[in-house]
Amino acid sequence: MKNAVGRDIPEELLVNGKEVYQGKNYMDGKYVQKVGPKTRRYEAPQESKIVASLADALRQCGAASGMTFSFHHHLRDGDYVVNMVMKAAIEELGLEDLTIAATSLGNAHDPIADYIEQGKVIGIQTSGIRGRIGEVVSAGKLKTPAIVRSHGGRPRAIEAGEVHIDIAFVAAPTSDCVGNCRGIGGKSNCGSMGYAMTDAKFADHVVVVTDCLVDFPNMPASVEAIDVDAVVVVDSIGNPKKIASAAARISQNPRDLMMAENVAKVIASTPYFKDGFSFQTGVGGPSLAANLFIEKIMDERNIKMGWAIGGICGPMVELLKKDKVGKVIDVQDFDLDAVNSINQTPGHYEMSASQYANPANKGAFVNKLDFVVLAALEIDTSFNVNVLTGSDGVLRGAPGGHPDTAAGSKCCVIVTPLVRGRMATVCEHVVTVTTPGDCVDVLVTDYGIAVNPLRQDLVKCLDEAGIPHVTIESLKEKAYSLVGRPDDLQWEDKVVAVLEARDGTILDVVKKIKPYHI
């Protein structure tokens, strides 16, 4: 059945009330029955919840074959926890048929690909999939199709019981002996622990894995002891060098800077750009550089940013310290400046993934966003964006908060070069739709700006400000004139991944790619 972005969704996926994507805000006003976890009572006072090993923690939580384990990705490419838990479960306890429900999976988790190939891990639910896991899933080696959700779609699915977490594993830079966790104060700091919060509240069991035990009580706690069954102390939860980069540097690439300046001009031309406006930006070259130019225009017009959200990095913390933004609310940190600022710099707060982006709660932060600046691997002439699959059809990306912020914000700006190497970023049809075009408002490229025709109000803003813009079709033709028109990818019938829209409907599927022969 064709959905609202023209993707054909196989009928066999449309069971148990699953629907195809119908358009933005389709679920607005509907009710959801939240499903609570089945948790164990610890009525008798406990001195400590520390257990000797991960295997012991798994046994204590009744780990069994067929279960779903959850993880969060604040340790990013430095994470050791996913691999060590899965190794204990599979190699020490001999468990099989396991499902990993992670907030993101990356190159740090390449060893999991072996467990997929061995058939020990049969399900993957994630907001990002890269490295060898992406390759083996694309090759059709995972027993069930991977389910990819946005950062907001994931807590929605957990609360609605569509994902039932048997055991949540919390990678904690610091914990006390009963499981109050924080992302700072240890040796592998990650700052915000926002993505772990919903998991801890809705999992049957919660195991904290830490490499820095601190005195009770570890306050203010990101994950609280009231939800924790066991604490395991390990040598190291991750490689600090890969958890947070030294400092996110603003690009010096003149092409990035030119695009960033145009992003700032577009933003400043809209009525939302006024004192107290709200903002989120990605950490890609041109997106991050947009901060610089926006700050300049803020100074010129003598206005301040009210608040900013997102994955946070140094340049945003700088704005906070200079009192140019009122508050920064933080679900994840990308560099040490941000890690060292959360709950330290006045006005820098932590939030959960649900609070950030969940479309089914009563008011996520994304719904109050004026602007978001995002990147894209591809964007097509209907403004649909792909940030998940490469041009060869292999899973190697992450929707993350992209679809959530695009849908919630008043003005979503995509900034991307027109071509990358021989790949046309602006194209006729994206490989996979991860953010639907009805949520995307303006495209800024190095060859021109295009406004979504759905937003005639923004067309008027740009015209009045004298900002030249063209049709997205003309940008696509320009791209193809440079790199040539690409051949269509060839797919087999087997679905290897299902891409859920943030509201839980099906936005697209990824099929197994056919080997290419010339």
Next chain:
Amino acid sequence: MKIQKPAVAGTLESSDVQVTVEPGTGSVELELSSNVMNQYGRQIKETVLATLERLDVNDARVTVVDKGALDCTIAARVECAVFRSCGASDKDLPWGGIIR
């Protein structure tokens, strides 16, 4: 042109292509790999074969390792490799002739 000795042109940098030509065994044999194979493999092959034909090369082993080069780059690297293999790349290149 007749391929006389092995010759290479181009690099493995992004957006470049490395072309190796060697004396053949009676026909053109092409080995092609590319990081944009699924979308552009057919066009890369056509460009390489058309360039060889223009240079009147019909007996060669050609290895193309493409890193996302544009067609103009691919043609230029093939031309360069062929002229090097004939020892004819240092002077009197036929610009506007068979090199276009």
